[in-house]
Amino acid sequence: MLPRLSPLCAALVCLAAVQLCVSPTPLARTQETLAVSILVYHRFGPDVPDSMTVRTPTLARQLRYLQEHHYQVIPLRALVSYLRHESPAAPPPRSVVITVDDGHRSVFTEMWPLVRELHMPVTLFIYPSAISNARYAMTWPQLRILHDTGLFEIQSHSYWHPNFAIERRRLGPTAYRDFVTRQLMHSRRALEDNLGITADMIAWPFGIYDDGLLELGRECGYVAGFTLDRRIVTAAERIMALPRFLMTDDMSDKTFASMLPAGG
Numbered sequence: 335m336l337p338r339l340s341p342l343c344a345a346l347v348c349l350a351a352v353q354l355c356v357s358p359t360p361l362a363r364t365q366e367t368l369a370v371s372i373l374v375y376h377r378f379g380p381d382v383p384d385s386m387t388v389r390t391p392t393l394a395r396q397l398r399y400l401q402e403h404h405y406q407v408i409p410l411r412a413l414v415s416y417l418r419h420e421s422p423a424a425p426p427p428r429s430v431v432i433t434v435d436d437g438h439r440s441v442f443t444e445m446w447p448l449v450r451e452l453h454m455p456v457t458l459f460i461y462p463s464a465i466s467n468a469r470y471a472m473t474w475p476q477l478r479i480l481h482d483t484g485l486f487e488i489q490s491h492s493y494w495h496p497n498f499a500i501e502r503r504r505l506g507p508t509a510y511r512d513f514v515t516r517q518l519m520h521s522r523r524a525l526e527d528n529l530g531i532t533a534d535m536i537a538w539p540f541g542i543y544d545d546g547l548l549e550l551g552r553e554c555g556y557v558a559g560f561t562l563d564r565r566i567v568t569a570a571e572r573i574m575a576l577p578r579f580l581m582t583d584d585m586s587d588k589t590f591a592s593m594l595p596a597g598g
Contacts (some may be wrong), residue, residue, distance in 0.1 A: 369595040370413055370567045372431040372578040376445035388583045390444045405430045410457040416557045428595050433457045442476045459537035461492035462524035465585050474528050489535040494519040499542050518554040548574040
C-alpha cells in the first residue's frame with residue numbers, strides 16, 4: 335500500500351500536477367513566442383549592376399519602413415546572447431536584425447549615412463583578405479571608423495570567401511579540414527589584430543554549410559553561424575546555422591513586408 339499523505343502534502347502534490355499540466359516549459363514558451371527576422375545585404379549604389387546590389391534609395395525606403403511601422407531593429411549580439419541563454423531578456427516583438435556581408439566600400443559611402451541618421455545597429459560580416467586590398471572593399475581605417483560609432487559590429491565571413499563545397503570535392507578529408515580551419519581561424523585573428531575585437535560569429539560563405547562545417551566552426555571558437563536560409567528565426571533553430579533573408583533590389587514592398595515578423 336502507498337503511504338498516506340498529510341493534507342498539506344497532498345495539496346502540494348495536486349498543485350504541482352496542475353502546474354505541470356497548464357504551464358509550458360520555458361523552452362516551449364520561447365519557441366512559441368520568439369520570432370526575429372535577420373536581413374542580409376551585400377552592396378549598395380545608384381544602379382543595379384548585379385543581383386547582389388541594392389540601390390541606395392531602396393535601402394533607405396526599407397529602413398524607413400521598419401522605423402515607420404514600429405519594428406525594433408536590434409543588435410545581432412542581443413539575439414545570439416538570448417539564444418545562448420546568456421541574457422534572460424527576450425528580443426521584443428517585431429524584432430529585426432540587419433546584417434551586411436563582404437565589406438564592400440558602399441557600406442561606408444552609402445549605408446553609413448542612413449544608419450547614422452536612423453540610429454540602427456548593423457552587423458558586418460567581413461572576409462579580411464579583401465580589406466585594404468581589393469578595389470571594391472573598405473579599408474581597415476574605414477572599418478575602424480564604423481566600429482567606433484557603436485552602431486556597427488564586425489564579425490567573420492571566413493578569410494577569403496571560399497566555396498567550401500568546391501573545396502571539399504577538390505581536397506582530401508584531412509586537407510579539407512585543415513583548409514577550413516585556416517579560413518576560420520585566420521579570419522578571426524585578422525579581425526582581432528586590426529580592430530581589437532572578438533570575432534566569434536561566422537556568416538558561412540555563399541550560405542553553404544553542413545554538419546561538419548558547423549562542428550568545425552564551434553571548434554574554432556565561433557558561438558553562432560548564419561546562413562542564407564529564408565525563414566524567421568525561432569528558438570528551434572541551430573545556433574550555428576541561423577537563417578537570414580537575402581535582400582535584392584527587385585523585391586516589392588509586399589515581399590519585403592512578408593519577411594518581417596508579425597504581431598506585437
